[in-house]
Amino acid sequence: MEFIAQPMEIENKSFEIIAPYLKNLNLSEEETKIYSRIIHAAGDVEYAPIIKISADAISAAKNALRNGANIFTDVEMVRTGINKRVLKKFGGEVFCKVSDDEVKKISTQKKITRSMAAMRTFGKSLNNSVVAIGNAPTALFEVLRLVREENIFPAVIIGVPVGFVGAADSKAELASQNKIPFITVEGTKGGSPIAVASVNAILYLLDNDRN
Amino acid sequence: MEFIAQPMEIENKSFEIIAPYLKNLNLSEEETKIYSRIIHAAGDVEYAPIIKISADAISAAKNALRNGANIFTDVEMVRTGINKRVLKKFGGEVFCKVSDDEVKKISTQKKITRSMAAMRTFGKSLNNSVVAIGNAPTALFEVLRLVREENIFPAVIIGVPVGFVGAADSKAELASQNKIPFITVEGTKGGSPIAVASVNAILYLLDNDRN
Numbered sequence: 001m002e003f004i005a006q007p008m009e010i011e012n013k014s015f016e017i018i019a020p021y022l023k024n025l026n027l028s029e030e031e032t033k034i035y036s037r038i039i040h041a042a043g044d045v046e047y048a049p050i051i052k053i054s055a056d057a058i059s060a061a062k063n064a065l066r067n068g069a070n071i072f073t074d075v076e077m078v079r080t081g082i083n084k085r086v087l088k089k090f091g092g093e094v095f096c097k098v099s100d101d102e103v104k105k106i107s108t109q110k111k112i113t114r115s116m117a118a119m120r121t122f123g124k125s126l127n128n129s130v131v132a133i134g135n136a137p138t139a140l141f142e143v144l145r146l147v148r149e150e151n152i153f154p155a156v157i158i159g160v161p162v163g164f165v166g167a168a169d170s171k172a173e174l175a176s177q178n179k180i181p182f183i184t185v186e187g188t189k190g191g192s193p194i195a196v197a198s199v200n201a202i203l204y205l206l207d208n209d210r211n
Numbered sequence: 212m213e214f215i216a217q218p219m220e221i222e223n224k225s226f227e228i229i230a231p232y233l234k235n236l237n238l239s240e241e242e243t244k245i246y247s248r249i250i251h252a253a254g255d256v257e258y259a260p261i262i263k264i265s266a267d268a269i270s271a272a273k274n275a276l277r278n279g280a281n282i283f284t285d286v287e288m289v290r291t292g293i294n295k296r297v298l299k300k301f302g303g304e305v306f307c308k309v310s311d312d313e314v315k316k317i318s319t320q321k322k323i324t325r326s327m328a329a330m331r332t333f334g335k336s337l338n339n340s341v342v343a344i345g346n347a348p349t350a351l352f353e354v355l356r357l358v359r360e361e362n363i364f365p366a367v368i369i370g371v372p373v374g375f376v377g378a379a380d381s382k383a384e385l386a387s388q389n390k391i392p393f394i395t396v397e398g399t400k401g402g403s404p405i406a407v408a409s410v411n412a413i414l415y416l417l418d419n420d421r422n
Contacts, residue, residue: 043399188254
C-alpha cells in the first residue's frame with residue numbers, strides 16, 4: 001500500500017485537511033496552530049467548536065515559557081509527550097509527582113486521587129508556571145481551589161481532563177473564572193494528547209519566534 | 212464544587228455511564244471491559260460502534276502476556292501509560308525505540324518516520340509479542356509489512372494510530388488481514404490513550420484471573 005512516510009509531509013498534509021473545519025471560527029494564526037495540533041492529535045474534527053482559548057492565554061503562556069517557566073502535569077503521559085528538547089532552550093523543566101511516594105501516602109490517607117494530591121503538593125511552585133492537566137478532573141478542581149483559596153497564580157492553565165465523571169464540570173469551572181488565562185475544551189472529551197498538543201504548539205510558536 | 216475524588220468510585224461511575232452505549236453491541240464480559248476502558252480514556256461514546264476486536268484477540272493477548280510476552284510500542288506515551296506493575300507479575304517488559312540513536316539515523320537516511328524505523332529495528336523480537344501502536348500509521352504499516360513479507364508473527368496487534376494521513380488506511384489493512392489477532396478502531400480517531408486503555412484492560416483481566 002502507498003503511504004506518506006516523511007514526518008513533515010504528514011504534518012503539513014494533516015493541517016491542510018483540518019483547515020476547512022477552522023475557517024468559520026475567526027482564529028488568529030497562533031490559535032489556528034493550536035487548534036490544528038489538537039485536532040491532529042485526536043483525529044477528530046469535532047474538537048473544532050469545543051476548544052476554548054481565553055484571549056490572553058497564548059501570550060501568557062509564551063511569556064512564561066520564554067522566561068523559563070516550568071510545566072507541571074497531572075500524569076506521566078503528559079510529561080512524556082511534552083517536547084523537552086524545545087522547552088530546555090528556554091530553561092524550563094517538566095514536573096509530575098503522581099508516582100511519588102509522598103503523594104501516594106497523602107492520596108491513601110485523604111482518600112483522594114493521586115493527581116489531586118500531587119497538585120496540592122506542588123503548592124506555591126505553581127505560581128507563574130504552566131499547568132497542564134490532561135487526565136484527572138480532580139487535579140484541575142484542586143488547582144482551581146489553590147487559585148481561589150490559597151492565592152496561587154499559574155501563568156496559564158491548560159486544563160483538558162477527560163471522561164464522564166467531573167471532567168466537563170471541572171473544565172466549565174476553569175472557563176468561567178477570569179483570574180488565570182486558560183486553554184480548555186468543553187464536555188467529556190480531552191486527554192493527555194490534547195494537553196501535550198496544546199503545550200507543544202505553544203513551544204513551537206516560541207521556537208519559531210526565535211528563528 | 213462537589214465532586215468524586217475517590218479513584219475506584221470514579222471508574223465505577225464512569226463505566227456505569229458508558230454501559231447503555233454498549234448494550235446493543237452483543238459484547239462478551241471481557242469485550243465490555245475493553246470497550247469501557249477505551250471510551251473512558253477518550254471521553255467519547257462515539258467509539259462504541261467503531262471499535263473492532265477480532266474473535267481471537269483477547270485470548271491471544273491474554274495467553275501471550277500470561278507467558279511473559281513483551282510489549283512493543285510505537286511511541287513513548289504508550290510505553291509510559293502501560294501498567295508496568297501488573298505486566299511485571301507475568302514477566303513481560305515494554306519496549307519503545309523511537310528515541311534511540313540508531314533509529315534516528317535510519318529514519319534520516321531512509322526518510323521514514325522514526326516510529327516506522329523503530330518497528331523495522333525490532334524485527335524478529337516482535338514474534339509472539341504484543342504490539343501496541345497508538346500514534347503512527349507508518350509504524351502499523353511497517354508491522355503489517357513485516358508480517359506479510361518477513362514472516363514475523365506478533366501474538367496480537369493493538370493498532371490504533373490516529374489522524375488524517377494514513378491512520379484510517381493502516382487500520383483498515385489491519386482489520387482486513389487474518390493472520391494476526393487484532394484490536395483496532397475504524398477511521399481517523401485513536402491515539403496513545405486508546406492503545407494504553409486496550410493493553411491495560413487486558414492486563415487487568417489477567418490479573419483478575421489470578422486472584
